[in-house]
Amino acid sequence: MxxxxxxxxxxxxxxxxxxxxxxxxxxRWVLAAANLAFYLIAGPQYLPFLLVTMGTTYWAxxxxxxxxxxxxxxxxxxxxASAKKAxxxxxxxxxxxxxxxxxxxxxxxLAVCKYTGFVTTNLNALLSLLRxxxxxxxxxxxxxxxxxxxxxxxxxxxxxxxxxxxxxxxxLHYMVYxxxxxxxxxxxxxxxxxxxxxxxxxxxxxxxxxxFGAELALWGFFKKLVIADRLGPFVSHVFDHYQECSGLMxxxxxxVYSIQIYADxxxxxxxxxxxxxxxxxxxxxxxxxxxxxxxxxxxWRRWHISLMExxxxxxxxxxxxxxxxxxxxxxxxxxxxxxxxxxxxxCFPILVVWMITGLWxxxxxxxxxWGLFHxxxxxxxxxxxxxxxxxxxxxxxxxxxxxxxxxxxxxxYLLCCLGRIFFxxxxxxxxxxxxxxxxxRLTRGVSFNGELKTNFALLLPEIRAFHPTRIYxxxxxxxxxxxxxxxxxxxxxxxxxxxxxxxxxxxxxxKMPLRETIxxxxxxxxxxxxxxGLFAVLILGCYGxxxxxxEFIYEKF
Amino acid sequence: MEELKAxxxxxxxxxxxxxxxxxxxxxxxxxxAVVAIIAEIEEMFGISVTxxxxxxxxxESVETMWEMVEELQ
Numbered sequence: 001m002x003x004x005x006x007x008x009x010x011x012x013x014x015x016x017x018x019x020x021x022x023x024x025x026x027x028r029w030v031l032a033a034a035n036l037a038f039y040l041i042a043g044p045q046y047l048p049f050l051l052v053t054m055g056t057t058y059w060a061x062x063x064x065x066x067x068x069x070x071x072x073x074x075x076x077x078x079x080x081a082s083a084k085k086a087x088x089x090x091x092x093x094x095x096x097x098x099x100x101x102x103x104x105x106x107x108x109x110l111a112v113c114k115y116t117g118f119v120t121t122n123l124n125a126l127l128s129l130l131r132x133x134x135x136x137x138x139x140x141x142x143x144x145x146x147x148x149x150x151x152x153x154x155x156x157x158x159x160x161x162x163x164x165x166x167x168x169x170x171x172l173h174y175m176v177y178x179x180x181x182x183x184x185x186x187x188x189x190x191x192x193x194x195x196x197x198x199x200x201x202x203x204x205x206x207x208x209x210x211x212f213g214a215e216l217a218l219w220g221f222f223k224k225l226v227i228a229d230r231l232g233p234f235v236s237h238v239f240d241h242y243q244e245c246s247g248l249m250x251x252x253x254x255x256v257y258s259i260q261i262y263a264d265x266x267x268x269x270x271x272x273x274x275x276x277x278x279x280x281x282x283x284x285x286x287x288x289x290x291x292x293x294x295x296x297x298x299x300w301r302r303w304h305i306s307l308m309e310x311x312x313x314x315x316x317x318x319x320x321x322x323x324x325x326x327x328x329x330x331x332x333x334x335x336x337x338x339x340x341x342x343x344x345x346x347c348f349p350i351l352v353v354w355m356i357t358g359l360w361x362x363x364x365x366x367x368x369x370w371g372l373f374h375x376x377x378x379x380x381x382x383x384x385x386x387x388x389x390x391x392x393x394x395x396x397x398x399x400x401x402x403x404x405x406x407x408x409x410x411x412x413y414l415l416c417c418l419g420r421i422f423f424x425x426x427x428x429x430x431x432x433x434x435x436x437x438x439x440x441r442l443t444r445g446v447s448f449n450g451e452l453k454t455n456f457a458l459l460l461p462e463i464r465a466f467h468p469t470r471i472y473x474x475x476x477x478x479x480x481x482x483x484x485x486x487x488x489x490x491x492x493x494x495x496x497x498x499x500x501x502x503x504x505x506x507x508x509x510x511k512m513p514l515r516e517t518i519x520x521x522x523x524x525x526x527x528x529x530x531x532x533g534l535f536a537v538l539i540l541g542c543y544g545x546x547x548x549x550x551e552f553i554y555e556k557f
Numbered sequence: 558m559e560e561l562k563a564x565x566x567x568x569x570x571x572x573x574x575x576x577x578x579x580x581x582x583x584x585x586x587x588x589x590a591v592v593a594i595i596a597e598i599e600e601m602f603g604i605s606v607t608x609x610x611x612x613x614x615x616x617e618s619v620e621t622m623w624e625m626v627e628e629l630q
Contacts, residue, residue, distance in 0.1 A: 164609075
């Protein structure tokens with residue numbers, strides 16, 4: 001059941017009615033049943049994987065809780081500091097074993113499901129070089145949302161191990177968190193503490209939650225159905241036929257892809273966040289108008305925020321604070337290489353984070369290169385920052401000047417697009433071919449479908465003679481003609497208008513909370529805006545008989 | 558605490574550590590800055606900052622950072 005389907009709307013409405021009708025005490029049970037039903041509809045074959053991750057991490061958490069409670073009791077009986085230290089060390093050692101079991105099962109399951117095909121394919125490539133018989137290529141099923149729920153499960157056991165909160169005793173509470181149907185497929189990657197605390201006292205029916213949630217979900221549908229799904233065929237055409245396209249069209253392809261993926265992913269997040277808001281549960285923020293970022297570091301603080309925060313908390317900091325890092329820094333500093341020690345301390349964790357980020361997005365070398373590209377940009381900007389500051393000071397460039405800000409935004413967007421070529425291309429060869437095509441065929445003219453010219457030639461005399469009915473008929477034919485790039489002129493115009501609306505809304509949201517501002521307007525204007533949104537989705541959206549809705553891009557991760 | 562404040566002012570001269578009480582939640586300090594501060598704190602006070610303490614709430618202000626140092630000493 002895809003989030004943009006009519007079935008999902010019906011499913012959410014049914015769950016909502018039961019959720020509020022059966023009272024606060026039954027709310028977790030209603031959510032648990034809804035989560036289970038949602039997952040079973042998606043595919044019963046996925047359920048065992050989810051249950052194994054859920055059961056193992058729940059048990060690991062509970063085991064750590066017991067160990068820490070026993071240690072607390074023992075500490076009260078300890079008289080001297082050395083005895084207390086020994087109790088703490090012993091409890092930490094035992095808790096570590098439980099943590100490791102939880103980590104092992106969760107990571108192993110994720111790795112086996114996601115990377116077996118990748119590993120065996122690459123192993124065979126190596127074996128064929130060495131003329132050794134190849135191994136069979138295994139391709140496991142990829143359980144729905146495994147990348148997302150595994151990360152949520154990992155965050156839970158690590159937080160318990162680091163004593164950020166005690167493990168949950170009630171399995172139902174943990175089950176509702178991990179399998180919550182709005183966030184299980186594409187995130188946001190929520191944290192147990194924040195999520196569960198909202199359900200502690202039960203949630204009362206609040207019309208504001210319902211109205212705000214519905215508005216946000218409607219905006220998400222607009223992004224997905226009007227922008228992403230209209231631009232999708234053009235992007236697919238250009239990336240699939242990159243060898244035949246001119247450099248300009250290839251450039252347009254990747255620029256449009258950046259808009260498509262933003263509308264697609266943030267649209268999905270708006271839908272699920274809006275639905276969750278109707279249940280009175282706030283999900284983590286995942287987007288903050290990333291294309292207004294002035295640096296790549298800022299971009300990654302605004303794009304897929306819950307994933308980047310996950311990597312920061314559970315990979316970047318642990319690597320930075322690891323004993324290995326401490327030893328290397330100490331050794332370098334002892335040799336008088338304090339600058340190198342500082343650089344190593346700041347760069348190595350970034351490299352590790354981006355290697356894993358790349359692989360998390362997909363089992364393919366494209367994603368590894370994409371990750372390394374971003375690591376290089378982040379490390380480069382950090383290393384070269386003092387140089388840039390000196391240049392700016394010498395040239396008297398104001399740090400906050402309007403034109404400088406615009407230039408920085410454009411530069412960040414273009415660098416992001418450059419990385420997106422590797423993200424979208426089918427394989428490395430295609431990615432480099434695409435990049436080469438932009439550079440070598442940039443001056444080649446752009447050719448369109450000949451029919452477009454013919455239809456325009458038929459339309460033009462009618463416009464000059466002003467025959468309204470003929471203009472309408474021929475104009476419709478002209479606008480519905482394929483441009484030769486998998487998209488009609490009508491779709492280009494509709495998508496362009498929708499992108500303009502998206503840009504204006506994002507710009508407004510940078511300055512004010514838009515939903516709250518609209519809520520303060522008079523009732524006529526509020527309903528007018530709501531109906532305009534609804535009609536935009538109904539009239540301009542891609543759906544209906546004969547239309548196969550494309551899956552969300554991040555669904556396959 | 559004054560020693561800690563002096564180190565922070567020296568490392569981040571643009572930040573007003575006397576006034577700012579939401580260094581992490583308002584995005585004044587990023588993760589790289591936190592790692593740099595941890596390294597300085599470890600060297601200055603001879604402690605090792607464990608993962609329990611690498612949380613935004615301990616890096617919101619000089620006072621919260623000092624609280625962390627005291628707990629770790």
